[in-house]
Amino acid sequence: MKIILLGPPGAGKGTQARKIVENYNVVHLSTGDMLRQAVREGTELGKTAKGYMESGQLVPDELVIGIIKERLDQPDCKNGYILDGFPRTIHQAEALNKIEKIDIVIFIDVPFEELVHRLAGRWSCPKCGAVYNLKYTPPNKKVQGNWICDSCMNILVQRDDDQELVVRNRIKTYQNQSEPLIKYYRTKNLLQDINGTGSIDIIASDISKALDRLN
Numbered sequence: 001m002k003i004i005l006l007g008p009p010g011a012g013k014g015t016q017a018r019k020i021v022e023n024y025n026v027v028h029l030s031t032g033d034m035l036r037q038a039v040r041e042g043t044e045l046g047k048t049a050k051g052y053m054e055s056g057q058l059v060p061d062e063l064v065i066g067i068i069k070e071r072l073d074q075p076d077c078k079n080g081y082i083l084d085g086f087p088r089t090i091h092q093a094e095a096l097n098k099i100e101k102i103d104i105v106i107f108i109d110v111p112f113e114e115l116v117h118r119l120a121g122r123w124s125c126p127k128c129g130a131v132y133n134l135k136y137t138p139p140n141k142k143v144q145g146n147w148i149c150d151s152c153m154n155i156l157v158q159r160d161d162d163q164e165l166v167v168r169n170r171i172k173t174y175q176n177q178s179e180p181l182i183k184y185y186r187t188k189n190l191l192q193d194i195n196g197t198g199s200i201d202i203i204a205s206d207i208s209k210a211l212d213r214l215n
Helices: 013-024 031-041 044-054 061-072 090-099 112-120 164-187 200-212
Strands: 002-006 027-030 081-084 104-109 122-124 131-133 141-143 146-148 191-195
Touching: 002 013, 002 164, 013 027, 013 081, 013 104, 013 200, 027 031, 027 061, 031 044, 031 061, 044 061, 061 090, 090 164, 104 164, 104 200, 112 122, 112 164, 164 191, 191 200
Parallel strands: 002 081, 002 104, 027 081, 104 191
Antiparallel strands: 122 131, 141 146
8 A cells, every 4th residue: 555645734644644554554654764764774875865965955856756766665665655745746746656656645634723723832841852732732830921841840842943923834835835736646536635623533534444445
């Protein structure tokens, strides 16, 4: 089973990817992980990619596609995989189409304002790593204007990229970039829309129903 997983920041792709891996015995592949693995293993493509990565440049499409092809040829991918973070453009999608026949594209769809609530409401503890959301899983205590961790009583902090203005820009950027790709896969009858506003288990169930229909 060869799956592409799409969804905006805050849609819960990581959580659902883990459930798919557990239930269907497939490999979870992220572009970043594949690039870093190729660099670690010192493949020819990895050595070339390393130069771009160390200088802070984007790795060219052709190089990313080559590294992905190397990874998909490995034995653990024979039973299937989830591609997370690739493709990002129609050019990448067309290049992937020449390498592999994708079975389904899962798109976890969440309304804009819901994504803002999920991301901009996120606070974490720098000491124990606990994560809270002011709307869904708020901490119990606030002292002198600071939210306090329930577990270790440390002051919670918010990452710079979780500030509301930054969050809104991140989501808009994703939507602008992904819209052509979503249309591309929809016209190929590969796209499966999943409502991402329910509970984790309901979303996982909807994804499983879509995957089971492939068999």
